[in-house]
Amino acid sequence: MKAVVFKHYGQPDELHLAEVPMPTPRDDEVLVRVHAASVNDWDWQLLQGIPFVNRMMAGLFKPTKITILGCDIAGQVEAVGKDVTRFRTGDAVFGDLSGCGFGGFAEYVCAREEALSVKPETMTFEDAAAIPQAGLLALQGLYIKGALRRGQKVLINGASGGAGSFAVQIAKSLGAEVTGVCSGAKMEFVRSLGADHVIDYTHEDFTTNAQQYDLILDMQAHHSIFDCKRALSPDGRYALVGGADAMAFQSIFLGPLISMAGSRKMGILMHKANKEMPLLLELIASGNVKVVVDRLFPLGETAEAMRYFAQGHKKGKVVITMQ
Numbered sequence: 147m148k149a150v151v152f153k154h155y156g157q158p159d160e161l162h163l164a165e166v167p168m169p170t171p172r173d174d175e176v177l178v179r180v181h182a183a184s185v186n187d188w189d190w191q192l193l194q195g196i197p198f199v200n201r202m203m204a205g206l207f208k209p210t211k212i213t214i215l216g217c218d219i220a221g222q223v224e225a226v227g228k229d230v231t232r233f234r235t236g237d238a239v240f241g242d243l244s245g246c247g248f249g250g251f252a253e254y255v256c257a258r259e260e261a262l263s264v265k266p267e268t269m270t271f272e273d274a275a276a277i278p279q280a281g282l283l284a285l286q287g288l289y290i291k292g293a294l295r296r297g298q299k300v301l302i303n304g305a306s307g308g309a310g311s312f313a314v315q316i317a318k319s320l321g322a323e324v325t326g327v328c329s330g331a332k333m334e335f336v337r338s339l340g341a342d343h344v345i346d347y348t349h350e351d352f353t354t355n356a357q358q359y360d361l362i363l364d365m366q367a368h369h370s371i372f373d374c375k376r377a378l379s380p381d382g383r384y385a386l387v388g389g390a391d392a393m394a395f396q397s398i399f400l401g402p403l404i405s406m407a408g409s410r411k412m413g414i415l416m417h418k419a420n421k422e423m424p425l426l427l428e429l430i431a432s433g434n435v436k437v438v439v440d441r442l443f444p445l446g447e448t449a450e451a452m453r454y455f456a457q458g459h460k461k462g463k464v465v466i467t468m469q
Contacts, residue, residue, distance in 0.1 A: 216250025304365025
């Protein structure tokens with residue numbers, strides 16, 4: 147089968163289309179013929195070998211345990227292991243394979259059945275591949291970590307990206323007053339998602355404009371945890387989803403101390419793959435949340451897709467197609 151592999155940590159030039167052996171499903175696994183896969187921050191970080199904890203998962207000095215990136219996939223079941231009970235050959239499925247060794251940038255991949263959900267019949271494979279990690283990061287950050295309630299003010303830093311575009315729509319569907327932070331070129335896009343207010347981060351710093359929010363969902367982490375604390379209401383919550391390693395360190399180690407010392411709660415979102423997927427699908431089926439796919443790239447242009455992803459120009463998700 148064809149797959150995009152990498153043998154060294156680095157930039158997109160390390161990604162190469164190659165012929166590799168077809169995987170064989172274990173007793174508790176499903177073999178999926180991949181129709182589409184989406185690019186996530188985790189793929190980009192694994193490619194570079196950062197932060198260091200990713201090397202513990204993929205390989206210390208070079209990628210050995212994970213050589214094919216891609217955790218969000220959608221496709222059709224080709225074969226099932228003898229212990230699989232939820233799926234059969236021909237089923238259309240999608241899911242986040244970050245707990246199964248990645249491998250989505252390929253024509254076929256194996257995954258444990260609990261990592262997969264049935265694809266809604268009305269949804270394309272491309273849209274389904276764009277959902278799992280970004281959509282659930284947004285939902286878990288708002289609904290679980292953020293405990294968002296109707297009428298609260300929420301700020302989404304990085305509102306135009308994959309998770310951010312989901313977060314704006316989910317927050318609005320939950321009845322929040324939403325402020326999105328993005329570049330000036332993407333302000334109209336974020337407004338089109340339903341944001342009540344949009345801040346151009348190149349002209350305004352949300353941590354210094356005297357506004358306070360009940361929840362800050364931070365996809366970018368360009369500000370210190372103390373700056374973000376200033377922008378929280380007295381009982382506000384801050385959830386870090388992605389961004390710089392230094393800010394992640396602050397959220398992990400200083401967030402609990404700040405939370406214990408006062409009424410503001412600050413910390414990092416620990417992503418739970420595929421958890422709360424039925425709720426997310428319900429929001430999408432209702433029409434309150436739409437999947438936003440910026441660009442499609444064929445499998446052979448995965449390196450270019452990763453390069454485009456890293457440039458920061460995308461609005462929504464970048465998707466790899468097998469056809």
